[in-house]
Amino acid sequence: MSTxxxxxxxxxxxxxxxxxxxxxIAHDGTxxxxxxxxxxMEAKKICNPERITIIYDHIVPANNSTTADLQAELRRFxxxxxxxxxxxxxxxxxxxxxxxxxxxxEIVIGxxxxxxxxxxxxxxSTGVGASDMASIWATGGTWLKVPETINIRLEGRLxxxxxxxxxxxxxxxxxxxxxxxxxxxxxxGENDLGMEGRLTISNMAIEAGAKAGLFYSDAETCRYLREYxxxxxxxxxxxxxYVREETLDLDDVEPVLAVPHRxxxxxxxxxxxxxxxxxxxxxTCTNGRYEDLKRFADVVRGKKVKVRTVVVPASRAVLLRAxxxxxxxxxVESGATIGTPGCGPCLxxxxxxxxxxxxxxxxxxxxxxxxxxxxxEYYLSSPxxxxxxxxxxxxxxxGVRP
Amino acid sequence: xxxxVVKAGDDIDTDLIIAGRYLRTKDKRLWAQHAFExxxxxxxSRLRGSVIVAGKNFGCGSSREQAAIALKEAGVVGVVATSxxxxxxxxxINRGLPLxxxxxxxxxxxxxxxxxxxxxxCVETGGKRYRSLRLSDRMMEIIDAxxxxxxxxxxx
Numbered sequence: 001m002s003t004x005x006x007x008x009x010x011x012x013x014x015x016x017x018x019x020x021x022x023x024x025i026a027h028d029g030t031x032x033x034x035x036x037x038x039x040x041m042e043a044k045k046i047c048n049p050e051r052i053t054i055i056y057d058h059i060v061p062a063n064n065s066t067t068a069d070l071q072a073e074l075r076r077f078x079x080x081x082x083x084x085x086x087x088x089x090x091x092x093x094x095x096x097x098x099x100x101x102x103x104x105x106e107i108v109i110g111x112x113x114x115x116x117x118x119x120x121x122x123x124x125s126t127g128v129g130a131s132d133m134a135s136i137w138a139t140g141g142t143w144l145k146v147p148e149t150i151n152i153r154l155e156g157r158l159x160x161x162x163x164x165x166x167x168x169x170x171x172x173x174x175x176x177x178x179x180x181x182x183x184x185x186x187x188x189g190e191n192d193l194g195m196e197g198r199l200t201i202s203n204m205a206i207e208a209g210a211k212a213g214l215f216y217s218d219a220e221t222c223r224y225l226r227e228y229x230x231x232x233x234x235x236x237x238x239x240x241x242y243v244r245e246e247t248l249d250l251d252d253v254e255p256v257l258a259v260p261h262r263x264x265x266x267x268x269x270x271x272x273x274x275x276x277x278x279x280x281x282x283x284t285c286t287n288g289r290y291e292d293l294k295r296f297a298d299v300v301r302g303k304k305v306k307v308r309t310v311v312v313p314a315s316r317a318v319l320l321r322a323x324x325x326x327x328x329x330x331x332v333e334s335g336a337t338i339g340t341p342g343c344g345p346c347l348x349x350x351x352x353x354x355x356x357x358x359x360x361x362x363x364x365x366x367x368x369x370x371x372x373x374x375x376x377e378y379y380l381s382s383p384x385x386x387x388x389x390x391x392x393x394x395x396x397x398x399g400v401r402p
Numbered sequence: 403x404x405x406x407v408v409k410a411g412d413d414i415d416t417d418l419i420i421a422g423r424y425l426r427t428k429d430k431r432l433w434a435q436h437a438f439e440x441x442x443x444x445x446x447s448r449l450r451g452s453v454i455v456a457g458k459n460f461g462c463g464s465s466r467e468q469a470a471i472a473l474k475e476a477g478v479v480g481v482v483a484t485s486x487x488x489x490x491x492x493x494x495i496n497r498g499l500p501l502x503x504x505x506x507x508x509x510x511x512x513x514x515x516x517x518x519x520x521x522x523x524c525v526e527t528g529g530k531r532y533r534s535l536r537l538s539d540r541m542m543e544i545i546d547a548x549x550x551x552x553x554x555x556x557x558x
Contacts (some may be wrong), residue, residue, distance in 0.1 A: 030465065030467070032428070036552055037551055041558060100537050113465040113489055129493035130467040130493075131495060131497065131549070131550050132492055135553075149482070177457035178458050181459060181485055181488060182488055207457060348422040368415050368418070368532075370417065374421075
């Protein structure tokens, strides 16, 4: 009996396998590096350009001439070589890929650490560096070590105001920042998590050091993919040996925060109420989906935020849907500002990085020292906690009205 | 290979190795100059000929290959740690930067001499020898070629 990773990679735990890559992803940040490496390899042609995707999301639109030149070079290359290219404004690569571009059982490799996001579909999806990506462009394949697997059973239903992000922070806190290094995590259990919630949970597997974070595809996966015109099959679970087994009762998950500067430093929001904030940021591949924007809008509708607030939809599709349903209007009317679909300030380059000594609350996935502003502090939370905190101008528990 | 110890702690993330604000360039020297800037602004000047001795989970976080490139360019001979984050691990191998994963902490101080050997899978300092993880044949093939770029240039 095998883990899902063993079945997809066709090898036993601990063995090295050479695999063909079903979908390779790079963005404007790592894609430039990959292009340099590809040229240094003196590779003649791209293997399977239709399986290679480049999505501009890190600094969009370009913030200065240097960035613009680098982006222009990669853009030209992508057009010349027939690569599946998505320009500025398309969205965060992981969100764009989740909109009907990945199927259960596929092997997805991305030059970005949060490529583990696509594990939500039952794909084996993991991050590599730029030279590995260049090698995949040149050969269509790569080597992987089949990981051992940690099982986390997610049982029950989340209470009101608790969200998939709280689940993600809870398991990262439980495992620690290196608790799953070299390993995969399989999320199983009886729960009612939808695809958007699973994407949030798989997304943060890397914050525990995991190579991948997988859900078995089921009726919900198939329903979601059908909306994009894709046929998928449910994956059956098998009895298999896990290196560690944990259970999270969703009914007991309360709203939590990751306290600077560690993602695994997780505390109940109620313990930190009243910390004054300079900025709230909602977005990223973790929490920039339509459901996240709606959660935020549902709280701030008809009210005004008391702190500067940046909202960045994770993709053009998310932005469009938020426009159509009025969610975007609610957010703008509350006093928040909207950024171009993409990573926003998450990587610390633009669109709302903090100044020295400032304190922010963010729905992103990393609160590393100086990452989103030199000398700043960032707490990580769910969109609903972010919304209640934005209305108060300080960290606030969801449900406590200002 | 013998180098001088430069110590680092646990969970050193790639943002600390090279901050995101320096990534929009292809200038390797710039990354080397600013390596570890947010951890210790004086650290980059001590990296030439050094062996970094860290705790667990070295290189966690972002997949940025510039972290491995910065260390290589700055003249780091190798990195010793009790564990590495896996993407950094791949990147370092791909860039020909030797890594030594050891079981327990290596007892040493900044500036000590340390001898590291991939062939023998060991690290030696202060008169004590520590076994390090043996790399797979595939990884050794990449390192022996001088990195994955050189390997592909040879094979493609």
